[in-house]
Amino acid sequence: xxxxxxxxxxxxxxxxxxxxxxxxxxxxxxxxxxxxxxxxxxxxxxxxxxxxxxxxxxxxxxxxxxxxxxxxxxxxxxxxxxxxxxxxxxxxxxxxxxxxxxxxxxxxxxxxxxxxxxxxxxxxxxxxxxxxxxxxxxxxxxxxxxxxxxxxxxxxxxxxxxxxxxxxxxxxxxxxxxxxxxxxxxxxxxxxxxxxxxxxxxxxxxxxxxxxxxxxxxxxxxxxxxxxxxxxxxxxxxxxxxxxxxxxxxxxxxxxxxxxxxxxxxxxxxxxxxxxxxxxxxxxxxxxxxxxxxxxxxxxxxxxxxxxxxxxxxxxxxxxxxxxxxxxxxxxxxxxxxxxxxxxxxxxxxxxxxxxxxxxxxxxxxxxxxxxxxxxxxxxxxxxxxxxxxxxxxxxxxxxxxxxxxxxxxxxxxxxxxxxxxxxxxxxxxxxxxxxxxxxxxxxxxxxxxxxxxxxxxxxxxxxxxxxxxxxxxxxxxxxxxxxxxxxxxxxxxxxxxxxxxxxxxxxxxxxxxxxxxxxxxxxxxxxxxxxxxxxxxxxxxxxxxxxxxxxxxxxxxxxxxxxxxxxxxxxxxxxxxxxxxxxxxxxxxxxxxxxxxxxxxxxxxxxxxxxxxxxxxxxxxxxxxxxxxxxxxxxxxxxxxxxxxxxxxxxxxxxxxxxxx
Ligand code: FEO
Ligand code: CA
Ligand code: CA
Numbered sequence: 001x002x003x004x005x006x007x008x009x010x011x012x013x014x015x016x017x018x019x020x021x022x023x024x025x026x027x028x029x030x031x032x033x034x035x036x037x038x039x040x041x042x043x044x045x046x047x048x049x050x051x052x053x054x055x056x057x058x059x060x061x062x063x064x065x066x067x068x069x070x071x072x073x074x075x076x077x078x079x080x081x082x083x084x085x086x087x088x089x090x091x092x093x094x095x096x097x098x099x100x101x102x103x104x105x106x107x108x109x110x111x112x113x114x115x116x117x118x119x120x121x122x123x124x125x126x127x128x129x130x131x132x133x134x135x136x137x138x139x140x141x142x143x144x145x146x147x148x149x150x151x152x153x154x155x156x157x158x159x160x161x162x163x164x165x166x167x168x169x170x171x172x173x174x175x176x177x178x179x180x181x182x183x184x185x186x187x188x189x190x191x192x193x194x195x196x197x198x199x200x201x202x203x204x205x206x207x208x209x210x211x212x213x214x215x216x217x218x219x220x221x222x223x224x225x226x227x228x229x230x231x232x233x234x235x236x237x238x239x240x241x242x243x244x245x246x247x248x249x250x251x252x253x254x255x256x257x258x259x260x261x262x263x264x265x266x267x268x269x270x271x272x273x274x275x276x277x278x279x280x281x282x283x284x285x286x287x288x289x290x291x292x293x294x295x296x297x298x299x300x301x302x303x304x305x306x307x308x309x310x311x312x313x314x315x316x317x318x319x320x321x322x323x324x325x326x327x328x329x330x331x332x333x334x335x336x337x338x339x340x341x342x343x344x345x346x347x348x349x350x351x352x353x354x355x356x357x358x359x360x361x362x363x364x365x366x367x368x369x370x371x372x373x374x375x376x377x378x379x380x381x382x383x384x385x386x387x388x389x390x391x392x393x394x395x396x397x398x399x400x401x402x403x404x405x406x407x408x409x410x411x412x413x414x415x416x417x418x419x420x421x422x423x424x425x426x427x428x429x430x431x432x433x434x435x436x437x438x439x440x441x442x443x444x445x446x447x448x449x450x451x452x453x454x455x456x457x458x459x460x461x462x463x464x465x466x467x468x469x470x471x472x473x474x475x476x477x478x479x480x481x482x483x484x485x486x487x488x489x490x491x492x493x494x495x496x497x498x499x500x501x502x503x504x505x506x507x508x509x510x511x512x513x514x515x516x517x518x519x520x521x522x523x524x525x526x527x528x529x530x531x532x533x534x535x536x537x538x539x540x541x542x543x544x545x546x547x548x549x550x551x552x553x554x555x556x557x558x559x560x561x562x563x564x565x566x567x568x569x570x571x572x573x574x575x576x577x578x579x580x581x582x583x584x585x586x587x588x589x590x591x592x593x594x595x596x597x598x599x600x601x602x603x604x605x606x607x608x609x610x611x612x613x614x615x616x617x618x619x620x621x622x623x624x625x626x627x628x629x630x631x632x633x634x635x636x637x638x639x640x641x642x643x644x645x646x647x648x649x650x651x652x653x654x655x656x657x658x659x660x661x662x
Contacts, residue, residue, distance in 0.1 A: 074576075074577070074578050075530065075571075075573050075578045075581050075583065076548070076550050076571075076573055076575070076576070076578065077550065077571040077573070077583055077585075077661040078661055078662055079093040079094075079095065079096070079571075079583070079585060079660075079661045080093055080094045080095065081093065081532060081534050081535060081583045081584050081585075082534065082568070082584045082585060082586065082587055083534055083584075084533070084534040084564060084565035084566075084568075084584055084587065085564065085565060085566070085587070086559065086564070086565065086566050086590055086619075086620050086622070087589070087590065087620075087622060088589050088590055088622065088633070088634035088635075088636060088639075089589050089634070089636055089637075090586065090587065090588055090589055090610065090636070090637075090650070091586065091587050092585070092586045092652055093585050093586070095654060095655055096652055096653065096654055096655060096660070097652065097653050097654075097655055098586060098608075098650045098651075098652045099204060099205070099650060099651050099652075099653070100637045100648050100649075100650055101150075101198070101205050101207065101607070101648070101649050101650060101651045102129045102133070102150075102152070102194070102196070102207060102648060102649045103115075103129065103637060103638075103646040103647070103648040104128075104129055104130065104131050104132075104133075104190070104646040104647050104648070105117070105120075105125075105128045105129060105646065106128060106129040106207070107127070107128060107129075107207075107209055108127060108128060108129060108194060108196050108207070108209060108214050108216065109127050109209055109214055110209050110210055111127065112124075112127040112128050112209070113127065113128070115128060117162070117164070117643070117644050118164055120162075120163075120186055121182070121186065122182065122185035122186045122188070122189045123189075125186050125189035125190050126189040126216055126218060127216065128216075129152075129154075129194055129196075130152075130154030130189070130190045130191060130192060130193070130194060130216065130218070131154050131156070131157045131158070131162065131187075131190035131191070131647055132154055132155045132156050132157065132158065132190075132611050132612055132647050133152050133153070133154060133155075133595065133596075133609040133610070133611060133647050133648065133649050134152075134153040134154070134155040134252065134253050134254060134255075134542075134595040134596075134609055134611055135151075135152065135153040135252070135253065135254040135255035135256075135265070135266070135347060135542075135595065135596070135609070136150065136151070136152050136595070136596040136597070136598045136607045136608070136609050136649060137150070137151040137152075137255065137256065137257040137263060137264075137598060138150060138151075138257070138598060138600055138601075138607065139151065139257055139261050139263070139327055140601060141197070145600045145601045145602035145604065145605075146199065146200035146600075146602075147197075147198075147199045147200070148197075148198065148600075149195055149196065149197055149198070149211075149213055149327055150194075150195075150196050150197075150198045150607070150649070151193060151194070151195050151255075151257065151263040151325075151327060152193060152194045152196075152609065152649060153192075153193050153252035153253065153254070153255055153265055153266075154190060154191050154192055154193060154194065154252065155191075155251055155252055155253050155268070155595075155611065156191065156251055156269070156272075157187040157190050157191065158612055158615055159176060159179060159183065159187070160174060160176050160628040160629060161612075161614055161615060161627070161628065161629060161632070161644060161645055162186075162187075162190075162629070162644070163179070163183055163186075163629060164629050164630065165629075165630075166179070166183075166628075166629065167628040167629065167630070169626065169628075172625070172626070173626060174626045174628050178299055178302070179299040179302075181302075181303045184298075184299055184300055184302070184303050184304075187219075187298070187300075188218055188219035188220055188248070188300070189216075189218050189219070189220070190218075191218055191219040191248075191249075191250065191251075191252070192216065192217040192218040192219060192221060192248070192249055192252060192265075193216070193217040193249075193252055193263070193265050193325070194215075194216055194217075195213055195214060195215040195216075195217075195263065195325070195327050195330070196208070196211060196214050197210075197211025197212075197213060197214060200605070203653065203657055204651075204653075205605065205651040205653075212330070213327055213328065213330055214330070215327075215330040217249065217265070217325065217334060218248060219247075219248035219249065219250060220247055220248050221247075221248055221249065221334065222245060222246075222247060222248075222333060223245070223246045223247070223248065223249060223323065223333060223334045223335065223336055224244055224245060224246070224333050224334070224335045224336065225243065225244050225245070225246055225318065225321075225335075225336045225338060226244075226335045226336065226337060226338065226390075226393055227336075227337055227338035227339040227340075227392070227393045227394075227433075228338055228339055228428075228429045228430050228433055229338035229342075229430045229433050229434060230243065230244050230338065231243045231244055232428075232430040232434070234284070234314060234317050234430070234431075234434055235314060235317050235318050235434075236314060237306065237312050237314050237315055237318070238312065239306065239312075246318045246319075246336060247306070249265055249267055249319075249323050249334065249336075250267055250270045250273055250319050251267055251268045251269045251270050251272065251273070252265040252266060252267060252268070252323070253266050253267075253268035253269075253345070253346050253347065253365070254266055254346050254347030254348075254452070254453055254542055254595070255347050255348060256347055256348040256349045256350055256360070258324070258350055258358070258388070258391075258392075259350065259351075259352050259358060259380055259382070259388070260380065260385050260388035260389070260391075261327070261328070261385065262324050262325060262326055262327065262389070263324070263325040263327050264322060264323065264324055264325075264347075264348045264350075265322075265323040265325065265334075266322055266323075266345035266346060266347045266348055266362075267319050267320050267321055267322070267323065267336075267344075267345055268344045268345055268346060268365060269295075269344055269365075270291075270293075270316065270319035270320045270344070271288075271291050271292040271293040271294065271295045271316070271344075272295040272296075272297040272298060273295075273297070273298050273300055273301075273307055273319075274293050274294035274295065274296070274301065274307050274308075274309055274315070274316050275294050275296040275298075275300075275301035275302075275307060275308055275309070276294060276301055276307075276308035276309040276310040276311065277309060277310050278309045278310070278313055279310065279313065282313055284313060284314070284316075284317070286438075287317075287434065287435050287438070288309075288316060290435070290437050290438055291316070291320065291344070291437065292366075293309070293316045294309055294316075317342070317434050318336070320342040320343060320344065320345065321336040321337065321338055321340070321342055321345070322336070322337045322340040322341075322345055322348050322360075322362075322392070323335065323336050323337070324337050324392055326389065335392075337392040337393060338430075338433050339374065339392060339393055339394065339395055339397065339433070340360060340362065340372075340374045340392065340397060341362070341372060341374070341397050341413065341433055341436035342433055342434055342435070342436045342437075343362070343364035343369065343370075343372070343436050343437060344364055344365050344366055344369070345362060345363075345364065345365075346362070346363040346364070346365040346451065346452045346453060346454075347362070347363065347452075347453050347454070347542075348360045348361070348362055348374075349361055349453065349454065349455050349456060350456070351456040351458055351502055352380050353375075353501060353502040353503045354500075354501060354502075355379070355501075355503060356379035356380050357375050357376050357377075357378075357379060357380070357395075357503050358375075358376045358380050358391060359373055359374070359375050359376075359456065359502040359503055360373060360374040360375075360392075361373050361454035361455065361456055361463060362374065362454060363451030363452050363453060363454045363465065363466070364436075364437065364440075364451060365450055365451060365452050365468070366450060367449065367450055367470045367472050367473070368447035368448070368470070368472075368473075369437065369440075369447065369448060369450075369451065370399050370400060370437070370440045370445040370446070370447070370448060370451065371399070371400040371445075371446075371448060371451045371454060371465055372397060372398060372399050372400065372413070372436075372440075373397075373398050373400075373410060373454075374392075374395055374396070374397050374398070375395050375396050375398070375503045376391045376392065376394070376395040377394040377395045377396070378391045378394060378395075396412055396413075396414060397412070397413040397414070397433070397436070398410035398411060398412055398413060398505065399411050399413050399439070399440040399443055399445040400445060400446060401443075401444060401445055401446050402446040402448075402479070402480065402481035402493075402509055403480075404479065404480045405480075406480070406508055406509060406510060407506065407507070407508055407509075408495065408506065408507050408508065408509050409505065409506050410504070410505045410506065410507075411443045411444070411445065412505075413432060413433075413436060413439050413440065413443065414429065414432070415428055415429040415431070415432045418442070418443060419442040419443065420432050420439055420442065420443070424442060426439070446479065446481055446482075447477075447482070448465075448467055448470075448481065448482060449467040449468070449469060449470035449473060449482045449487045449490060449491065450467055450468040450469060450470055450490070451465060451466070451467055452466040452467070452468050452540070452541045452542065452556075453465075453466045453541065453542045453543045454466070455543050455544070455545055455551075456502060456545075457545045457549050457551070457574075458545075458549070459545070459547075459548065459549025460549050460574065460575060461496065461497075461500045462494050462495060462496055462574070463494070463495040463496075463497065463502075464492060464493070464494055464495075464512070464543060464545075464551060464574075465492065465493040465494075465495065466490070466492060466540040466541055466542065466543055466553065467482070467487075467490050467491050467492065467493065467540070468490045468539050468540060468541050468556060468557070469487050469488055469489060469490040469538070469539055469557065470482070470487045470490075471486050471487065471488050472486075473485055473486065473487055474486075481493060481509065481511075483511065483514070484514065484524060488516065488523075488538065489514075489515040489516030489517075489523060489525065489538030489539060490515045490538060490539050490540050491511055491512075491513060491514045491515055491540075492511070492512040492513045492515070492540055492553070492572075493509055493510070493511055493512065494509065494510055494511075494512040494574065495507050495508070495509045496508045496509070511526070512572075512574060512579075512580065513525075513526055513527065513540075513572065513580050513582075514526045515527075515536070515537060515538045515539070515540060516536065516538050517536055517538075517563070518531065518536055519533070526580060527580055527581070527582055528573075528578065528579065528580045528581040528582075530578060530581040531580075531581050531582050531583075532583075534565075534583075534584045535570065535581070535582040535583045535584055536582060537553070537555050537558060537565075537568070537570050537582065537584075538555065538557065538558050538563060539555045539556050539557035539558055539567070540553045540554075540555055541554060541555055541556035541557075541593065541594075541595070542554045542556075542594070542595050542596065542597060543597070544596075544597040544598055544599055544606075546599040546603050546660070547599065547601060547602075547603050548603065548662070550571065550573075550574075550661075551571075551572045551573075551574050552569055552570070552571055552572070552585070552597050552599075552606070553569070553570050553572050553582075554567065554568070554569050554570075554593075554594035554595060554596065554597050554608070555567040555568060555570070555593065555594060556593035556594070556595075557593065559590065559591060559592070559593075559616060559619065559620075560619040561619045561620075565587065566587050566588050566589065566590060566592065567587070567588050567592060567593045567594045568584055568585070568586050568587035568588060568594055569584075569585045569586040569587075569594055569597050569606070569608060570582045570583060570584055570585065571583045571585050571661060585661070586606075586608060586652060588610050588613065589610065589613045589614070589634045589636040589637075590613070590614065590616070590617055590620050590622070590623065590633050590634050591612060591613050591614045591615040591616040591617060591627060591633055591634065591645075592610045592611060592612055592613035592614070592615070592647075593611050593612060594608055594609070594610060594611070595608075595609040595610075595611045596608040596609035596649065597609075599660070602659070603659040603660055603662075604653060604654070604657065604658065604659055604660065605651050605652065605653050605660075606651075606652040606660055607649055607650070607651055607652075608649070608650050608652060609647070609648075609649050609650075610636075610637075610647060610648050610649075610650065611647055612647060613634060613636050613637075613645050613646070613647060613648075614627050614632045614633050614634045614635075614636065614644075614645035615627065616633065617632075617633025617634075620633060629644060632644065632645050633645075636648075
């Protein structure tokens with residue numbers, strides 16, 4: 001999601017949900033304001049100064065002319081670049097179709113009610129595609145690249161865009177009223193995930209509502225806690241004396257599909273759903289402070305006691321986990337795999353190492369938080385799916401320490417090792433996992449600029465870490481892996497594990513790319529000079545690697561006047577002379593961020609998730625004021641007066657067929 005978590009403060013005035021030492025409730029200027037203020041000399045700097053500044057900040061290779069670079073190998077991506085900009089719709093490269101596959105409210109079952117935003121119900125929503133699609137995964141059926149299960153996370157809700165009559169405008173800002181119980185129930189049903197069968201017919205993807213695996217998972221689906229934390233006293237509540245049964249999953253951001261074909265949903269900003277005060281001197285006070293609990297952005301505690309800390313003080317310890325879903329059994333109980341730690345998990349992308357262990361890479365998306373990986377103890381068995389189903393309960397969690405000399409260590413987050421002892425309040429591995437962040441603090445992990453997707457690349461053996469931004473990093477907090485103070489645009493780190501072994505406990509790293517406008521010297525961006533004015537981006541968030549091993553990056557937060565562009569999907573060269581060259585392939589409508597991206601195994605389709613379209617419009621001349629249900633900055637993708645804006649998943653294919661961008 002975007003930085004602003006609060007549903008009550010508009011327009012996009014951020015309650016910054018971040019800090020190394022816990023929740024910081026200060027209201028800060030928007031990213032747009034920061035960028036505008038800091039880089040107001042933009043036009044001046046685009047002159048000769050910018051040229052010399054680029055020369056000082058990019059590698060000699062990147063300074064080759066486009067012609068020279070092409071002669072030496074050139075960009076690995078072939079498509080005519082999209083022009084960056086801001087408007088009410090999406091745009092894809094010429095020669096491609098971007099077709100809407102699933103919109104908020106679309107039917108997923110034969111009995112799904114037709115979508116009617118004006119009289120939506122929780123029952124209807126639970127049978128329809130949810131809100132704010134984020135992670136997109138594809139699980140082939142019978143090995144097919146044209147028939148499979150699409151799994152999609154629904155991260156959060158935007159009541160001001162979903163519900164009529166909820167907002168009033170005061171002094172040019174919108175104020176949101178209190179949600180009714182029915183609206184909260186709709187929100188809960190709009191969260192979670194979707195599993196739906198899809199099929200490509202005559203080159204176009206279709207939803208199969210009769211699919212026997214189709215399922216909605218919501219904030220009220222029963223889940224099991226498994227692994228070291230299951231049954232621990234700190235996860236017991238009045239409704240669950242066993243400490244093993246949780247109702248629902250929250251804020252499922254990115255995720256993953258395991259090698260054995262299960263669906264991973266990462267619980268990210270779970271703190272936002274909790275309200276109320278802990279009893280005085282409660283044992284969880286420091287733990288919750290480190291995670292920013294409670295944030296109180298939702299009205300759920302008004303109707304459900306479990307979201308009120310004063311009534312259920314242990315409930316937040318049951319969120320912030322990696323959830324695994326067996327998609328082949330629609331009655332299966334999703335499992336919260338506690339061995340992978342409790343953080344604001346962005347996602348969990350995985351790869352099978354040479355020795356057969358499976359390695360999951362994990363980002364904790366908060367300013368000054370950490371990058372993790374989890375290595376299974378067991379070996380993946382490609383011939384026996386059932387044998388893999390509990391691999392995620394046993395293994396070793398590591399946290400990353402990036403050294404100044406370009407080396408790195410993966411430090412074991414294991415009870416009894418180093419400072420993770422009873423003396424420091426960790427009586428067992430369960431305590432270590434419940435307070436994963438504090439364990440990382442004590443181990444001396446490197447405080448990063450908002451780690452989001454972390455993606456292993458099986459083709460070139462590297463791992464890519466998206467670091468969205470961190471405007472709170474001060475000059476004296478800069479380090480080699482987080483090299484810019486007030487990092488407004490983020491960067492991407494490339495890791496090479498020692499010996500090419502994904503299970504290694506040490507490796508090397510370098511910055512692939514410092515993001516932002518390379519024409520503005522102060523920004524210090526390091527895109528290659530082949531990168532056009534459309535090709536640069538800020539705020540890398542999610543990413544994908546296609547089967548050729550090429551990197552695609554989607555962004556969150558470019559949407560403002562200063563950047564002159566919405567978020568989108570950029571193709572980024574990582575190898576050869578074109579390294580650090582970026583090209584714009586797809587961009588989203590005003591107000592949205594781009595999630596997903598995901599390529600089918602044949603590279604002929606790219607699925608992208610357009611999240612929170614229409615959330616904002618003040619910075620766009622085409623609207624110029626706050627956006628809400630009655631006065632939307634866009635009615636994408638239907639563009640009908642009686643239909644609100646709808647987060648949607650799109651399928652991008654080449655006109656006439658074939659692999660994308662070759
Ligand atoms: Fe949900 Fe970190 O983006
Ligand atoms: Ca994000
Ligand atoms: Ca994200």
